[in-house]
Amino acid sequence: MGSESTAELPVSGVIGKDLIIDGWFHERGVLWPGQAMSLKVEKVLYNEKSLYQDVLVFESANHGNVLVLDGVIQVTERDEHAYQEMIAHLPLYAHPDPKRVLVIGGGDGGVLREIARHPGVEQIVICELDQGVIDVSKKYLPSLAKGYDDPRVQVHVMDGNKFMHENQDSFDVIITDSSDPVGPAAALFETPFYKAMFASLRTGGIICTQGECMWLHLDLIKPLMNSIAQFYTTVEYAYTTIPTYPSGQIGFIIATKDRGPCKVAARKPDSATADEFKYYTPELHQAAFVLPAFVERAIKVHS
Numbered sequence: 001m002g003s004e005s006t007a008e009l010p011v012s013g014v015i016g017k018d019l020i021i022d023g024w025f026h027e028r029g030v031l032w033p034g035q036a037m038s039l040k041v042e043k044v045l046y047n048e049k050s051l052y053q054d055v056l057v058f059e060s061a062n063h064g065n066v067l068v069l070d071g072v073i074q075v076t077e078r079d080e081h082a083y084q085e086m087i088a089h090l091p092l093y094a095h096p097d098p099k100r101v102l103v104i105g106g107g108d109g110g111v112l113r114e115i116a117r118h119p120g121v122e123q124i125v126i127c128e129l130d131q132g133v134i135d136v137s138k139k140y141l142p143s144l145a146k147g148y149d150d151p152r153v154q155v156h157v158m159d160g161n162k163f164m165h166e167n168q169d170s171f172d173v174i175i176t177d178s179s180d181p182v183g184p185a186a187a188l189f190e191t192p193f194y195k196a197m198f199a200s201l202r203t204g205g206i207i208c209t210q211g212e213c214m215w216l217h218l219d220l221i222k223p224l225m226n227s228i229a230q231f232y233t234t235v236e237y238a239y240t241t242i243p244t245y246p247s248g249q250i251g252f253i254i255a256t257k258d259r260g261p262c263k264v265a266a267r268k269p270d271s272a273t274a275d276e277f278k279y280y281t282p283e284l285h286q287a288a289f290v291l292p293a294f295v296e297r298a299i300k301v302h303s
Contacts, residue, residue, distance in 0.1 A: 014071040016056025017047045025058060025066070027073050032216050032246040037073065039063055039244070045140055050132030057140045063244065065140050067108060069133070075108050075141060076244045081278040084144070086240040087252055088114035089280045090288065091173045091208040092121075093269070094254075094262035098172040099123070102200065104160035106177035107133035112147025115175075117273055124153045125171075127160035161193060164200035172202055176209040194228040194255070201257045211237060211251035214291070218298045225253060225299055234261045237299055238288040240279070252288075263289035 019026050020041050027037040040061035047056045056068040064077025088111050092098055100123045103111050107128035115124050128134055134157070138145040148155065156163055160176075174197050197207045212220055214237075221237065229235045232255035239251040254262050265285045269277070291299075 014054045015047070016054050016068050016071060017044055019056075019068075019071055020044070020058070025060075025068070027068070027071065029072055029246065032213075035246070037244060037246065039066060039073075039076075046136055048132070050130050052130045052132075055132055055136055057136055066244075067133075067137065067141060073244050075110065075144065077141065077143060079242050079244055080110055080144060082240050082242040083245070083250060084110035084114050085277055085280040086238075086284075086288065087111060087175060087177060087208055087210065089269075089277075090238055090252060090254060090285060091175060091206040091262065092118055093265040093267050093282070093285060095173055095204075095206055096266040100171045100173075100202075101125070102127070102160075102164070102167075102171040102174045104164075104174065104176040104178070105129075106175070108137040108141055109134075109145035109147035110141075111175055111177050112150065112153055113144060114147075116147060116150040116152070117269075117276065121152065124150065125156065125163075126153065127156045127158055127163045129157070129159060131157045161196050164196045168199050169202055170200055172205050174201060174205070174207045176207070178210045191224070191227045194224075195231065198228075198231055198255075198257060203257060204259045205257045206259075206262060207232075207253075207255050209253045211239075211253040213245070213247050213249055214239060214251055214295045215247040215249060218295070221251070221253070222299045228253075228255060232256060233258055236261055236263060236289060237291065237295070238263075239291070240288065 023041055024038045025041050042059045042061055045057045045059055053070045058066050060066050067075040098121055101115050101121055103126040105128060106126060107130060112124060112126060115121060225235050235255045237251055238254060239249055241249055263286055265282055268282045
């Protein structure tokens with residue numbers, strides 16, 4: 001995940017290393033009251049304030065290096081593939097021939113790494129607001145940040161909303177790898193941002209955004225999906241399981257412009273690429289859209 005504000009906000013008062021008590025990092029958040037996630041810390045590798053947020057990296061006992069922004073876990077090396085592969089490959093394999101792909105946020109580079117597995121993609125553009133996240137990821141999360149090494153990648157350290165307004169009808173797939181909807185990322189969960197993505201999509205294009213947790217955030221997910229259904233052709237919800245995100249699950253809002261739904265892949269990975277995946281499979285692609293009954297009822301879209 002990354003930081004991608006539409007307005008420059010003051011740095012939060014969180015100090016990451018203060019959340020480490022008796023050798024354990026404790027993640028508590030306003031979006032998941034009454035519960036917490038803890039990881040045992042071997043060593044603090046980095047903790048500084050960037051221009052936008054508190055950035056902490058620590059070596060954990062059994063989850064590898066961990067990136068934390070404003071006190072919230074963004075990446076652990078142990079399970080990051082469950083998120084990175086799904087947020088990238090659900091829209092990319094649903095599209096028959098994606099050529100230009102835009103990533104909003106995603107400063108750790110993991111989504112870039114996954115997009116680069118698609119040889120037909122000709123241009124990969126990333127807009128990440130916080131240069132500090134990029135720099136820290138390149139130093140401490142090289143298995144993700146290697147995504148920056150692909151020659152098709154173009155990096156813009158800027159507001160992604162502004163970039164999209166300047167690049168209309170330009171991209172086949174837009175992926176928004178955002179933090180939770182508090183602080184710098186709050187605007188990315190509002191209808192105007194989805195309208196900006198729609199305008200930046202080519203006909204037949206697909207967006208895929210971090211869609212929060214079905215166990216915690218149906219009150220955020222439902223109104224947003226209903227709102228954007230007024231202008232997107234299809235709006236769907238899919239999910240992945242990932243142990244170190246709140247409640248062990250996170251979803252994706254997937255919407256299209258002048259084309260059908262995305263639950264059936266238009267393409268499949270070749271055998272060599274499939275062998276590289278740790279999580280995504282063509283079967284899991286379709287299964288990710290099968291929702292529990294309570295979620296299906298709650299987020300039924302009314303266009």
